[in-house]
Amino acid sequence: MSMAHPSAVVNSRQGFSLAQYLTCGRGIVWREALRFLHQRERFVSALVRPLVWLFIFAAGFRQSLGIAIIPPYETYIPYEVYIVPGLLAMIQLFNGMQSSLSMVYDRETGSMRTLLVSPFPRWFLLSSKLVAGTLVSILQVYAFLAIAWFWEVEPPLTGYFTVLPALVLSGLMFGALGMLLSSLIKQLENFAGIMNFVIFPMFFASSALYPLWQVQQASLPLFRICWLNPFTHAAELIRFALYGKLDPLSLAVVLGCTAVFMAGAIGAYDPARGLIALRRGPGGNG
Amino acid sequence: MRIEMMQGKSGTEDRVAWSTEPGESPLTLSLSPWEREPLNSSRSAQHRPFSLREKDRMRGCALWPLQLPFALAAAVVLAFTAQPAAAYEAYISNEKGNTVSVIDTDKLEVVKTIPVGQRPRGIAMTKDGKSVIVAAGDSNTIQIIDTKTKEVTGSLPSGIDPELFAFDPAGKLLYVANENDNTVTVIDMETQRQAGSIQVGVEPEGMTVSPDGKTVICTSETSNMAHFIDAKTHEIVSSVLVGARPRFAAFKGDGSELWVSSEVGGTVSVIDPVKHEVKKKITFEVPGLRREAIQPVGLNIAKDGKTVFVSLGPANRVAVVDGQTYEVRKYLLVGQRVWHGAFTPDQKYLLVTNGLSNDVSVIDVAGLKVIKSIQVGREPWGVAIEAQE
Numbered sequence: 254m255s256m257a258h259p260s261a262v263v264n265s266r267q268g269f270s271l272a273q274y275l276t277c278g279r280g281i282v283w284r285e286a287l288r289f290l291h292q293r294e295r296f297v298s299a300l301v302r303p304l305v306w307l308f309i310f311a312a313g314f315r316q317s318l319g320i321a322i323i324p325p326y327e328t329y330i331p332y333e334v335y336i337v338p339g340l341l342a343m344i345q346l347f348n349g350m351q352s353s354l355s356m357v358y359d360r361e362t363g364s365m366r367t368l369l370v371s372p373f374p375r376w377f378l379l380s381s382k383l384v385a386g387t388l389v390s391i392l393q394v395y396a397f398l399a400i401a402w403f404w405e406v407e408p409p410l411t412g413y414f415t416v417l418p419a420l421v422l423s424g425l426m427f428g429a430l431g432m433l434l435s436s437l438i439k440q441l442e443n444f445a446g447i448m449n450f451v452i453f454p455m456f457f458a459s460s461a462l463y464p465l466w467q468v469q470q471a472s473l474p475l476f477r478i479c480w481l482n483p484f485t486h487a488a489e490l491i492r493f494a495l496y497g498k499l500d501p502l503s504l505a506v507v508l509g510c511t512a513v514f515m516a517g518a519i520g521a522y523d524p525a526r527g528l529i530a531l532r533r534g535p536g537g538n539g
Numbered sequence: 540m541r542i543e544m545m546q547g548k549s550g551t552e553d554r555v556a557w558s559t560e561p562g563e564s565p566l567t568l569s570l571s572p573w574e575r576e577p578l579n580s581s582r583s584a585q586h587r588p589f590s591l592r593e594k595d596r597m598r599g600c601a602l603w604p605l606q607l608p609f610a611l612a613a614a615v616v617l618a619f620t621a622q623p624a625a626a627y628e629a630y631i632s633n634e635k636g637n638t639v640s641v642i643d644t645d646k647l648e649v650v651k652t653i654p655v656g657q658r659p660r661g662i663a664m665t666k667d668g669k670s671v672i673v674a675a676g677d678s679n680t681i682q683i684i685d686t687k688t689k690e691v692t693g694s695l696p697s698g699i700d701p702e703l704f705a706f707d708p709a710g711k712l713l714y715v716a717n718e719n720d721n722t723v724t725v726i727d728m729e730t731q732r733q734a735g736s737i738q739v740g741v742e743p744e745g746m747t748v749s750p751d752g753k754t755v756i757c758t759s760e761t762s763n764m765a766h767f768i769d770a771k772t773h774e775i776v777s778s779v780l781v782g783a784r785p786r787f788a789a790f791k792g793d794g795s796e797l798w799v800s801s802e803v804g805g806t807v808s809v810i811d812p813v814k815h816e817v818k819k820k821i822t823f824e825v826p827g828l829r830r831e832a833i834q835p836v837g838l839n840i841a842k843d844g845k846t847v848f849v850s851l852g853p854a855n856r857v858a859v860v861d862g863q864t865y866e867v868r869k870y871l872l873v874g875q876r877v878w879h880g881a882f883t884p885d886q887k888y889l890l891v892t893n894g895l896s897n898d899v900s901v902i903d904v905a906g907l908k909v910i911k912s913i914q915v916g917r918e919p920w921g922v923a924i925e926a927q928e
Contacts, residue, residue, distance in 0.1 A: 315827065328900055328912040329855070329872050407908070 269373065277373055278381040284364060285352065285385030289392070299348060299393045300400070303340040307404060311336050323464055325496040337398075337406050338492035339461025342484060344397060345390040345420065346427045346455065350447055352386030353431025357438060369522075376519045379432060383515070386431075387424030394420055412495045419494035422507050423487035429514035430483075436521035459485040460492075483510040627883050628686070629890050630671045630923045631899055632659040636916030639673055640899075641689060642890070644883050644924070647901055647911050651689050655682050661703040662921040665728070666710025671923055674701035674715070681715065681726075696733050698724040703787075705746040705755075707770065714755050716743040723757050725773070737773045739766050745788040745799065749812065758785035758799055765799050765808075767815060777815040782806040786836045787879070791844040791862070800835040800849060807835050807849055809865065819865050825854050837879035841904065842886055848902070850877040850891055857891055857900075859907055871909050873900035881922040892919035 289296065311333045322328060326335075359365035368378050398406075398413065408416075434447060458475065459482050460468075469476040479485050486506035493500040626645035632655075633640060639659060641651040656675025664671050664686070671684040674697065681695040681704070697704075698717040701724075705714050712734065713726040723743055725735040740759030747756045748770070755768040758781070765788060767777040782804020789798050790812070797810040809819040823833045834852035840862065841847070849858040856870040857877060874893025882889050882904065889902040898912045899919055 322898075322912055328909045329874060331872055 274373075274377065277368075277371075277377070278384070281364075281368070281378070281381040282385040282388065285382070285389060288355075289389045295351070296393065296396075299344060300397055302347065303344055303397050304400060306336065306340055306343075307333060307401060307406075321466075323466070325493045325498045325500075331405075333401075333404060334406050335464070336462055337401055338495055339456075339459065339488045341394050341397065341416075341420070341491050341495075342423055342459075342461060342488040343456055344393050345387075345424045345487070346452060346484065348390035348393060349386060349424060349427030349429075350431040350434070350444075350452060352389065353382070353428050354435045354438070354444060354447065356382065356432065356435040357440065375522055379518055379522060380515070383425055383428040383432065386428045387421060390424045390427075391417070391420050408495045409497060411497050415497045416491060416494040419490045422504075422511065423491060426483065426487060426507050426511040426514065429511055429518055432518035433514050433521060436518060455482060455484040458482050459488055461485075461488045483507065486510075627925050629881065629883075629899075630662055630664070630673075630684070631890075631892060631915050631919045632662040632673050632921040633916030633918060634658055634660055634894070634920040635918035637675075638916045639671070639684060640915040640919070642899065642913060642915070644888060644890070644901075647913060649913060649915060652916060653684060653689050653691070655684070655691060656680055660920045661701065662923040663704065663706065664923045664925055666706065668925050672704075672713070673921075673923075674704060676700045676702055676718070681713075693731070695726050695731055696724075697726070698722060698733075698736070703744055703746050705748050707748045707755075708750060708752045712770075714746050714748065714757075716746045716757055718742055718744060718760075721759070723755070723768070735773050737768055737775075739768075739775065740764050740778070744786055747788045747790055747797075749790055749797075750792065750794040754812065756788045756790075756797060756799075758788050760784050760786065760802075763801070763804075765797070765810060767812070779808075779810055779815050779817060781808040781810075781817065782820065787838050789838045789840050791840055792842055793844065795844075798838050798840065798847065800838050802834045802836055802852065805830060805833045805835065807838065807847075807860070821849075821860060821865050821867070823849070823851060823854075823858050823867060823870075825851070825856055825870055828854055837877070837891065839880045839882060839889055841882070846904070848880060848889055848891075850880060852876055852878070855893075857889075857902065869907055871902060871907065873902075873909055874898050874912055878919070879921045881924045884925050890922050890924070892922055894918050894920060 315332045356365060360369055369375070434451065458479050460479060461484070465476060465479055465485070468479050483506060486503040489500050490503035490507050493503065626643055629642040629644055631640040631642060637655060637657055637659060639653040639655050639662070640649050641653065642648065643650045655673055656678030658677040659673045659675045661674035662671060669686060670692070671686055672681050672695065673684065674681050679697065679699050681697040681701055682691050683693045683695065684690065685692045695713070697715050698720065700717055700719040701715045702718045703716050706712070711728055713728055715724040715726060717724055721739060721741055721743060723737040723739055723746070724733060725737070726732070727734040739757050740762030742760035743757045744760050745756070745758035748754070753770050755770050757766045757768060758764065759766065763781060763783055763785060764778040765781055765785060766775050768774065769776050781799050782801025784801055784803035785799050786802045787800045790796070794812065797812045799808045799810060801808065805823065807821040808817045809821065810816065811818050823835065825833060833854045835849050836852050837850035839848040845862045847860040847862050849860055851858055853876050855873060855875050855877065857873055858867050859869040859871065860867050873891055874896035876894040878892045878894050880889050880891035886904055889904055891900050891902065893900060893912070897917055897919065898914050899922070900909050900912045902908070903910050
């Protein structure tokens with residue numbers, strides 16, 4: 254598996270031109286986009302999940318949110334409006350996990366199997382895959398925001414523009430986390446485990462469903478957990494950006510976590526030293 | 540470097556290939572059935588998954604995310620080029636704080652707080668815009684605030700416990716409801732003296748004057764009536780029974796209808812001022828709220844008469860009512876116990892006071908959206924913005 258094509262080895266010594274990088278990157282992004290476009294069920298399910306939260310869960314809890322005005326909001330808001338940024342982060346979390354965990358198959362049997370042995374640097378291949386997954390998640394987010402508009406979740410028009418950089422950052426962070434996790438698991442059947450041990454705890458122990466001051470009143474240890482959860486900061490970054498504001502702390506946390514997860518993933522995917530070498534199972538004998 | 544997706548000649552073998560040099564034999568890899576399956580699903584077996592046309596179509600599909608940011612950028616430019624609101628000053632009476640807060644309607648923030656008498660409630664701006672008058676009920680007086688110096692400069696002989704008042708269209712006479720002694724006091728604004736006193740029903744509160752200045756309306760909270768008073772003779776011409784505890788009355792700009800809110804009855808009565816008859820009773824229903832929580836108080840009728848905003852008290856909502864069909868179009872979420880409101884003269888914003896959450900919510904009249912809630916003094920009650928022409 255770690256055997257590279259002889260001519261490619263020659264090439265890597267000479268280095269690649271930017272155009273070659275671009276072609277490779279485009280190939281990976283395009284492949285992800287094709288996969289997304291053809292798996293319509295995945296798109297639909299990616300939309301249905303947050304919509305169930307918005308239409309059903311939020312309707313039931315409408316009256317239960319406290320009456321205090323918290324930033325970035327400037328007036329009283331119904332619960333639907335409150336949970337939307339958290340749901341956007343949830344869309345990205347699911348997508349990041351799905352897209353990155355598809356690496357489990359891709360590296361055994363898919364195109365990544367070829368690409369990972371290509372002379373392109375590993376960080377570049379993994380980053381391209383992340384960018385591709387993030388772009389797909391952003392599509393899902395805007396589709397959800399469009400539907401939410403008809404549910405009277407109407408952030409200012411400028412917000413749809415200012416939220417984009419926040420979405421890119423949080424998408425990368427979740428993708429990188431998924432990438433790191435994908436290096437640890439042998440089979441995609443473990444996705445249920447990821448749901449139970451990663452996605453649900455991250456989503457519920459965060460500011461996505463309830464403001465942190467309410468969590469703080471209920472339980473101080475839980476508040477600390479929520480506060481340490483990178484998902485909280487991704488949700489807050491998106492929440493502020495959606496209203497044209499910037500939360501510097503969230504930005505710093507998301508940037509930091511992205512860098513750490515990404516470095517971890519690149520390290521883990523290093524065939525010589527990484528976790529992938531320790532992992533046993535099909536294709537893991539490299 | 541070349542990466543491509545290919546289809547085998549047999550039509551069954553999809554491959555990914557990459558090569559580093561043109562002409563070099565590419566390293567290829569067949570796709571697993573798992574990868575191929577979604578490409579072919581929902582298509583007939585004969586259909587080639589990677590036909591050229593198909594690729595083009597998909598490329599077209601995938602372009603829209605790239606165009607989205609540009610569309611959004613265009614929207615942003617449009618939003619910024621919209622006309623900014625003209626700056627007006629809104630005066631808010633704080634019932635418990637014994638102050639008047641001044642809000643800049645451009646910045647949407649409090650710029651000054653003026654100490655006044657005990658329990659200020661009814662508040663209005665004089666026709667010339669030079670002063671704001673505020674009824675300090677527990678001080679049994681109406682105080683005059685200079686809009687330039689923002690200081691109390693004098694007072695009017697109001698009678699006992701003044702609550703609400705209304706100017707005649709010329710701005711020369713002021714009709715004051717005195718809640719505790721069942722009278723309406725008439726004050727001449729030029730001489731600043733009482734020009735008369737009219738005996739009305741028990742607990743008078745809502746006051747308004749018809750646009751032609753000929754009729755004065757007073758609602759009495761306990762008698763549940765709207766009294767039609769002749770402005771010249773000071774005699775009650777007619778009394779119309781409305782829902783329990785009528786709090787506020789307002790004419791449409793053309794004088795064709797009189798709207799009266801009933802706090803306990805939970806209704807708004809639309810009265811024909813010629814026939815002195817209730818022609819429509821509007822009821823409100825906010826999903827998930829008890830009927831008792833819906834207590835209409837403040838009424839604000841847009842200049843064109845097409846939209847009426849009704850403050851629903853402890854329902855924490857302002858109802859938007861169609862002025863022609865009398866249908867409730869929307870409920871806007873505001874702070875706790877919403878009392879009264881006033882439009883900015885350009886009718887861009889409506890400011891409403893939230894008595895229990897100590898803030899003022901700003902409603903975008905065209906968009907029917909609450910855009911901000913501004914903290915003011917304790918228990919805000921009334922709003923006065925420059926006289927509306």
